[in-house]
Amino acid sequence: MVQKTVKKQNVLIKGTKSGLTFILNDQCSFDSLLSELQEKLSERPRSVSNDSDFVRVKLVTGKRYLERNQIESLEKTLSDYIHAVIDHIDSDVLTKKEAEELRKNQEVNRLLKVVRSGQVVEVVGDLLLLGDVNPGGTVKATGNIYVMGKLQGIAHAGSDGDMNAVICASLMFPSQLRIGDVIRRPPEMDDNVPQEMECAFVNDKGDMEVDSIQKLVQYRPDVSSILEN
Amino acid sequence: MGEAIVVTSGKGGVGKTTTTANVGTALALSGKRVCLVDTDIGLRNLDVVMGLENRIIYDLVDVVEGRCRLSQALVTDKRFECLTLLPAAQTKDKTAIEPEQMKPLINELKQDYDYVLIDCPAGIEQGFKNAVSGADKAIVITTPEVSSVRDADRIIGLLEKEDIAPPNLIINRIRPHMSKNGDALDIEEVVTILAIELLGIVADADDVIRASNRGEPIAMDPKNKASIAYRNIARRICGETVPLLNLEDNSGVFNKMKKFLGIRG
Numbered sequence: 260m261v262q263k264t265v266k267k268q269n270v271l272i273k274g275t276k277s278g279l280t281f282i283l284n285d286q287c288s289f290d291s292l293l294s295e296l297q298e299k300l301s302e303r304p305r306s307v308s309n310d311s312d313f314v315r316v317k318l319v320t321g322k323r324y325l326e327r328n329q330i331e332s333l334e335k336t337l338s339d340y341i342h343a344v345i346d347h348i349d350s351d352v353l354t355k356k357e358a359e360e361l362r363k364n365q366e367v368n369r370l371l372k373v374v375r376s377g378q379v380v381e382v383v384g385d386l387l388l389l390g391d392v393n394p395g396g397t398v399k400a401t402g403n404i405y406v407m408g409k410l411q412g413i414a415h416a417g418s419d420g421d422m423n424a425v426i427c428a429s430l431m432f433p434s435q436l437r438i439g440d441v442i443r444r445p446p447e448m449d450d451n452v453p454q455e456m457e458c459a460f461v462n463d464k465g466d467m468e469v470d471s472i473q474k475l476v477q478y479r480p481d482v483s484s485i486l487e488n
Numbered sequence: 489m490g491e492a493i494v495v496t497s498g499k500g501g502v503g504k505t506t507t508t509a510n511v512g513t514a515l516a517l518s519g520k521r522v523c524l525v526d527t528d529i530g531l532r533n534l535d536v537v538m539g540l541e542n543r544i545i546y547d548l549v550d551v552v553e554g555r556c557r558l559s560q561a562l563v564t565d566k567r568f569e570c571l572t573l574l575p576a577a578q579t580k581d582k583t584a585i586e587p588e589q590m591k592p593l594i595n596e597l598k599q600d601y602d603y604v605l606i607d608c609p610a611g612i613e614q615g616f617k618n619a620v621s622g623a624d625k626a627i628v629i630t631t632p633e634v635s636s637v638r639d640a641d642r643i644i645g646l647l648e649k650e651d652i653a654p655p656n657l658i659i660n661r662i663r664p665h666m667s668k669n670g671d672a673l674d675i676e677e678v679v680t681i682l683a684i685e686l687l688g689i690v691a692d693a694d695d696v697i698r699a700s701n702r703g704e705p706i707a708m709d710p711k712n713k714a715s716i717a718y719r720n721i722a723r724r725i726c727g728e729t730v731p732l733l734n735l736e737d738n739s740g741v742f743n744k745m746k747k748f749l750g751i752r753g
Contacts, residue, residue, distance in 0.1 A: 375645035
């Protein structure tokens with residue numbers, strides 16, 4: 260036992276309520292990491308292996324960037340030895356491409372125009388439109404859509420499937436609203452005149468709701484940026 | 489060097505040809521040199537509205553295909569020496585010419601005329617592309633109907649992609665009593681949706697149709713309200729500031745009385 264603690268451990272296993280956490284050393288080679296993992300896992304009793312449900316595992320990889328095939332071999336090792344699946348990988352590093360994608364997805368694209376019939380505006384991230392969407396026009400964003408004008412056409416927020424996206428408009432007269440894969444169109448005989456400043460979101464039952472913009476803070480507090488002080 | 493203005497609408501039957509004929513006539517009235525170009529190949533009408541049908545010898549396609557010189561195809565108007573028409577071919581269709589062939593032709597006309605008015609066919613296909621290709625400016629015609637406004641919106645979107653100044657709007661065939669009752673869109677609603685500069689408004693009138701059928705543009709009649717509207721549009725094209733016409737019919741005795749007493753109708 261004394262000998263083992265002297266040698267720096269490449270793999271640390273911690274048990275938590277939600278499952279196991281593997282803290283992987285980010286300085287050693289991947290091969291030594293994998294062999295040590297296999298060694299450690301083989302020491303463990305294989306009591307859970309016949310169980311039908313999987314053990315959920317979280318990997319903490321520090322500053323090591325894991326390639327796709329490396330993740331696959333880790334996955335295979337874990338499922339072979341202890342019947343576990345990787346639930347989440349917590350890494351301190353990103354590739355430039357991933358970082359760029361992340362930045363784009365968080366970007367608010369400002370656009371100054373009238374989206375006219377037949378025109379389709381598609382953006383990655385949020386869309387802030389300073390102008391109208393006329394009937395027959397379409398705006399699409401992977402994130403949220405904010406229309407500072409009259410929305411009369413189609414708005415599709417969360418076009419990549421983000422159900423938490425919202426659509427806000429100064430004047431909400433849409434021909435159709437879509438969030439993720441939920442589609443809503445106004446009722447045929449709508450006598451309710453829309454209020455100014457409304458927002459649409461998908462509630463926890465999976466239905467789309469339209470409410471005044473002041474209510475948004477209750478449903479989607481995440482839309483807000485966190486300001487200093 | 490003149491200016492080439494395309495008159496377009498997307499939807500058919502809203503009054504592109506009538507507007508081209510009348511604005512052209514009104515411009516000629518004020519002494520401008522004007523050439524009207526009909527690009528509606530296969531469905532030409534501008535010559536009929538102008539009453540010049542039986543003077544046509546060559547047409548637009550003949551010029552493009554080199555069967556005649558440009559000057560040979562131009563038909564001079566009955567009424568004005570300074571107004572000419574380049575007619576479209578009636579036997580071919582829109583694919584008979586290409587945008588690349590229209591450009592030099594319009595440029596050549598711009599050398600000799602103050603205004604070249606291009607009458608665009610309905611639709612957004614080849615014919616539209618041909619008509620737009622040589623133009624410096626565009627006039628979009630709409631009526632106060634939802635379908636017509638929708639198509640005008642589409643056309644404005646397509647014009648944005650062209651190398652052309654932001655288009656101006658003419659609202660044609662307005663029926664004041666219907667707008668007043670809320671049965672048709674009113675001028676303000678149309679302008680709000682389309683969000684472009686308003687060049688003029690023309691009321692729907694039987695006289696306009698009658699005049700077109702006779703081959704005598706209504707703009708020749710100095711007293712007619714539609715004629716005044718077209719003349720005002722021509723003046724605005726020339727850079728003058730002219731207030732919009734009041735389309736309400738104020739001719740009744742009761743209205744005159746109200747006007748006299750200063751009561752607003």
